[in-house]
Structures are given as structure tokens and as C-alpha cells.
Amino acid sequence: MRNTTDSWWRSAVIYQVYIRSFADGDGDGTGDIAGLRSHLSYLAHLGVDAIWINPWYPSPLADGGYDVSDYRDIHPDFGALDEAKQLIVEAHELGLRVILDIVPNHTSDQHFWFQQALAAGPGSPGRKRYIFREGRGEDGSLPPNDWHAAFGGPAWTRTSDGQWYLHLFAPEQPDLNWDNPEVRAEFESILRFWFDLGVDGFRIDVAHGMVKDPALPELGLPEFCVMPDEGQENHPHWDRDGVHDIFRSWRAIADSYPDRRVFVAEAHVRPGRLAHYLRPDELHTAFNFDFLKSPLDADKLRTVIDRSINDLAAVGAPATWVLSNHDETRHVTRYGRAYTGVTTRMRDQGHPSSDRTLGTRRARAAALLMLALPGGAYIYQGEELGLYEVEDLPESVLQDPTWERSGHTVRGRDGCRVPLPWTGDTPPFGFGPAGSTPWLPQPEDWKSYTAEANQADPTSMLHLYRDALRLRRTNAGLSGEEFRWLDSPDGTLLFGRGNGLLCAVNLSDEPVPLPGACSPLLVSEPLDDNGLLPPDTTIWLYED
Numbered sequence: 001m002r003n004t005t006d007s008w009w010r011s012a013v014i015y016q017v018y019i020r021s022f023a024d025g026d027g028d029g030t031g032d033i034a035g036l037r038s039h040l041s042y043l044a045h046l047g048v049d050a051i052w053i054n055p056w057y058p059s060p061l062a063d064g065g066y067d068v069s070d071y072r073d074i075h076p077d078f079g080a081l082d083e084a085k086q087l088i089v090e091a092h093e094l095g096l097r098v099i100l101d102i103v104p105n106h107t108s109d110q111h112f113w114f115q116q117a118l119a120a121g122p123g124s125p126g127r128k129r130y131i132f133r134e135g136r137g138e139d140g141s142l143p144p145n146d147w148h149a150a151f152g153g154p155a156w157t158r159t160s161d162g163q164w165y166l167h168l169f170a171p172e173q174p175d176l177n178w179d180n181p182e183v184r185a186e187f188e189s190i191l192r193f194w195f196d197l198g199v200d201g202f203r204i205d206v207a208h209g210m211v212k213d214p215a216l217p218e219l220g221l222p223e224f225c226v227m228p229d230e231g232q233e234n235h236p237h238w239d240r241d242g243v244h245d246i247f248r249s250w251r252a253i254a255d256s257y258p259d260r261r262v263f264v265a266e267a268h269v270r271p272g273r274l275a276h277y278l279r280p281d282e283l284h285t286a287f288n289f290d291f292l293k294s295p296l297d298a299d300k301l302r303t304v305i306d307r308s309i310n311d312l313a314a315v316g317a318p319a320t321w322v323l324s325n326h327d328e329t330r331h332v333t334r335y336g337r338a339y340t341g342v343t344t345r346m347r348d349q350g351h352p353s354s355d356r357t358l359g360t361r362r363a364r365a366a367a368l369l370m371l372a373l374p375g376g377a378y379i380y381q382g383e384e385l386g387l388y389e390v391e392d393l394p395e396s397v398l399q400d401p402t403w404e405r406s407g408h409t410v411r412g413r414d415g416c417r418v419p420l421p422w423t424g425d426t427p428p429f430g431f432g433p434a435g436s437t438p439w440l441p442q443p444e445d446w447k448s449y450t451a452e453a454n455q456a457d458p459t460s461m462l463h464l465y466r467d468a469l470r471l472r473r474t475n476a477g478l479s480g481e482e483f484r485w486l487d488s489p490d491g492t493l494l495f496g497r498g499n500g501l502l503c504a505v506n507l508s509d510e511p512v513p514l515p516g517a518c519s520p521l522l523v524s525e526p527l528d529d530n531g532l533l534p535p536d537t538t539i540w541l542y543e544d
């Protein structure tokens with residue numbers, strides 16, 4: 001039973017396709033639309049409602065495609081626009097909605113606007129589409145202010161004529177000037193271009209960064225920060241109130257289509273601020289990074305869950321839940337560490353040791369927790385196969401700009417972007433045709449993580465995800481918004497959903513009894529010999 005209503009997104013499970021690494025149809029080592037099309041039925045069978053495809057536009061791939069050089073076409077390595085159109089039709093035929101990734105904070109330095117801006121020189125209209133400034137110091141040789149870039153180094157690069165341009169990310173990603181009406185009009189036109197082709201929505205990259213304080217004041221911070229610190233009310237480039245005007249106009253465009261289109265924000269903001277993005281005339285949903293980053297600790301999770309649901313309910317928006325994505329260490333690996341939360345985004349802490357068996361067990365428990373909560377959920381490709389972070393990629397293959405920009409001190413995000421294993425016993429594990437070489441090497445032991453191997457084992461991660469998603473679709477108690485906490489022992493969580501459905505999560509060190517008078521529906525690990533719920537286990541139950 002597919003959710004066909006206008007508000008499908010309120011409880012949708014959305015599968016993130018990192019297209020470079022999903023499936024390679026033509027054997028060039030890079031995932032592509034052909035590969036994705038040939039696995040759409042796998043995704044439909046998995047039971048998700050939609051796919052979100054990471055940027056697939058023409059791009060020099062200086063930041064994995066988040067450096068877009070043409071927003072209305074497809075990167076030739078990924079295919080062609082006609083194939084994209086076919087993909088949209090085929091996905092819809094299978095009941096899968098399609099969400100694209102829009103990157104409005106910056107373009108590629110190869111985008112014709114930026115090339116024009118460089119050619120046209122200081123003071124030209126072309127430069128006003130970006131953020132160009134004179135430098136400081138007598139000869140202007142110092143950057144205009146002290147802002148830092150995400151992947152290391154200053155947020156400013158000097159051009160050959162002496163002016164500097166702002167880039168909050170890599171130098172190949174110049175920030176656009178959203179105070180320029182031309183920039184606004186262009187992105188509205190890009191949204192319409194893809195909506196007219198039938199896409200169902202957009203994930204908005206760096207939604208909290210698009211508007212800057214034109215005075216460009218000093219920050220006085222030693223390094224780049226993903227979001228404002230606690231108490232920093234008026235940050236000059238994060239979460240400025242001006243972004244909301246943009247999103248109101250985008251919402252009007254989405255609502256102008258009879259089958260309304262949707263937005264999900266990537267917005268790293270201080271507690272309490274996310275709801276501003278999800279007011280009824282703005283965006284529909286946003287990623288819940290607080291949930292992703294939380295340690296697997298019952299009290300901390302309860303706080304995050306409460307805050308997420310309550311803050312967003314105040315503006316009528318549903319919560320969402322997510323455990324992994326293309327920027328974060330895969331959660332099997334995180335959860336196998338002594339500290340199970342995320343401390344810094346860019347992994348500059350090295351790789352603390354991780355117990356994979358424990359991490360996998362906890363990942364199973366976390367998946368059933370996530371999928372039992374009210375609202376939407378995101379699955380990052382490969383988590384349904386139980387994939388772990390590849391922490392030992394040779395330095396020679398690393399592609400994340402972080403590696404270069406940090407002077408080879410931070411390895412970056414490639415370890416969660418290794419191409420998926422589908423079939424067989426040796427690389428490329430069906431990612432591409434036999435004999436092809438994936439753009440990042442796959443570990444030999446991924447032969448036991450392929451979709452094929454998962455399929456053959458009824459106790460696998462894949463079967464757990466499929467069972468959970470089937471129950472979510474067929475059980476109205478899980479797709480509704482009803483939610484209530486129930487008393488449970490220390491170190492555990494217990495909550496009720498509609499139709500007498502309960503979810504119990506044991507994150508303590510001891511087995512705990514099941515709540516009385518209930519029948520098990522789905523469990524992440526078998527109960528112990530005494531019928532108790534073991535540590536690091538989640539169970540779904542029906543009240544008898």
C-alpha cells in the first residue's frame with residue numbers, strides 16, 4: 001500500500017542515492033543513471049517511498065558534485081538528460097517519488113556565471129552575482145575578513161586582478177550573492193525546470209548558509225564551524241533571517257503544481273531554530289542532525305526525540321530521523337566505538353577503534369528505533385546491507401577535498417562513499433560489469449555484505465529493513481502521528497504508537513523484561529533464553 005496523499009512526505013521513508021557509488025551501468029567505474037534504473041525494482045521491493053539523488057549535474061567533481069557547473073543537465077559520467085527523464089517516469093511507475101539535490105549556496109568555479117565574473121572584472125554586474133571584495137592591508141593582499149572555509153584554509157581566494165571571492169567550502173565553490181535578484185530568479189527557474197520534468201521535490205544543500213551579512217564582519221573564531229555556537233544570535237553567514245524570504249518564494253512555486261512538490265532542508269542550526277525553516281509557508285521537512293549525532297544513550301535520545309517532535313509540532317511540521325549520510329561516518333562503525341555520538345563533522349579526530357559486531361548489533365537496534373518513530377526517515381544507501389565505514393582507503397585514492405585542503409591531515413568522507421556491493425565474491429561485486437574498477441576500492445570482505453548475500457540470509461540487515469518497512473506501510477499505527485512515552489527501566493526507551501503498537505529499546509547493559517501482555521512483531525536480535533530483551537536490542541510489539 002503506497003501513500004498517495006498530498007501529505008505523503010509527512011511519514012515517508014526516503015532512500016539516499018549517492019549516485020557515484022550506487023551502481024555503474026557502463027563500466028567506467030562511476031555509478032550512473034543506467035545503474036540506478038536497473039536497481040529501481042530493488043528499491044521498490046525494499047519498501048521505501050522515495051529516492052533522493054545526490055547532485056547529478058555537470059560538475060568538475062571538486063566536491064563530489066556539490067560544485068555544479070550547469071543546473072539543467074546531467075554529468076556525462078552519470079548519463080544524459082533523456083535518461084534522467086526516463087528514470088523519473090520509471091520510478092513513478094514503481095511508486096517511488098524522486099527528490100533531487102539543489103546546491104544554491106555556491107556554484108562551481110567552472111559555471112559560466114563565475115567564468116563571466118572573472119572575465120568581466122571588478123565592479124561588473126557579473127561580479128555582483130558572487131561575493132567579491134577588495135582585500136585588506138596596503139596592497140589588498142590580506143583576505144577581506146577572517147572567515148574560514150569548511151574544508152580547511154581561509155574562505156577567500158584572490159583572483160589575478162587582485163579582488164577576493166568568498167567560498168565557505170572549497171575555492172572551486174564560489175558563494176553566490178543571494179541579495180542579487182538575478183540569482184533568485186535563476187534558481188526559481190531551475191526549480192521549475194525540474195518540477196516540469198516531474199521531480200517530486202528537492203533537498204536543499206546548506207540551506208542555512210545562503211544569506212550573508214553584507215558588512216562581512218570578523219568572526220574571531222580559530223576554525224570553521226558548521227553552525228553558530230550557542231548564544232551566537234547574529235552569525236554573519238549561518239542561519240540568517242533573510243533565508244526565510246527565499247524559502248517562502250520557493251514554497252509558492254512548489255505549491256503552484258497541482259500535485260504539490262516538497263523540500264527538505266539541510267540546515268545545521270542551533271536548538272530551537274529548525275522550526276523557523278518549517279513554518280507552514282516555508283519548507284516541508286529538514287534533516288534531524290541532532291538525532292544522527294546523538295550517542296546511543298537512552299536519556300540523550302529521549303531528549304532529542306522529545307525536542308524534535310515538540311519543536312516541529314509547534315509549526316505543524318513532522319520530525320524526521322536519520323542515522324547516516326554521505327558526509328558522516330557510517331553508523332555501524334560509529335556505534336562500535338566507545339563514544340557512539342558524532343563530535344566533529346569532518347572527522348579530524350582520526351579513527352577511534354570500533355567493534356564491528358557490536359556496531360552492527362546497535363545499528364540494527366537503531367534502525368528499528370528510527371523506523372518506529374513518528375515522521376519521516378532517511379536511509380543512506382548501503383546501510384540496509386550493514387555496510388561499515390572503509391577506514392583504510394589508501395591515501396592515493398582519497399578524493400574528498402578535505403584531504404588536500406587540510407594538508408593531508410583529515411582523510412575526509414570517502415570511507416562512507418565506497419561503491420555498493422551487489423553480487424558475487426570479488427570486486428567490483430556487481431557494482432559495475434566484471435573487470436571494471438570502481439572509483440574507490442571495495443574491501444574484499446564485502447562479499448558477505450552484497451545484496452545477494454544479504455538476500456540469502458533471513459537474519460540479515462536487508463531482511464530486517466524490508467520487514468520493518470513492510471510493517472510501516474501496512475500498519476496504520478506506524479504511519480500516523482500518535483506517539484507517547486511509557487515508563488520503562490533505566491537505560492531503556494518504551495513508546496506507544498497508534499493501534500496498540502509499542503517499541504522498546506534496551507540500551508542498558510542488562511537484559512530487561514518485555515512490557516506485560518504484548519505479542520512480539522519484529523525484533524532486532526533474538527530474545528534471550530529467559531524471554532528477556534538483551535542489551536542493544538529493539539523490539540516492536542502489539543499490546544494484547
Ligand code: GLC
Nearest residue numbers: 063066103169205206326327
Ligand atoms: C553539504 C553536502 C556536502 C557538501 C557541502 C558543500 O553539506 O552534504 O557533501 O560538501 O554541502 O556543498
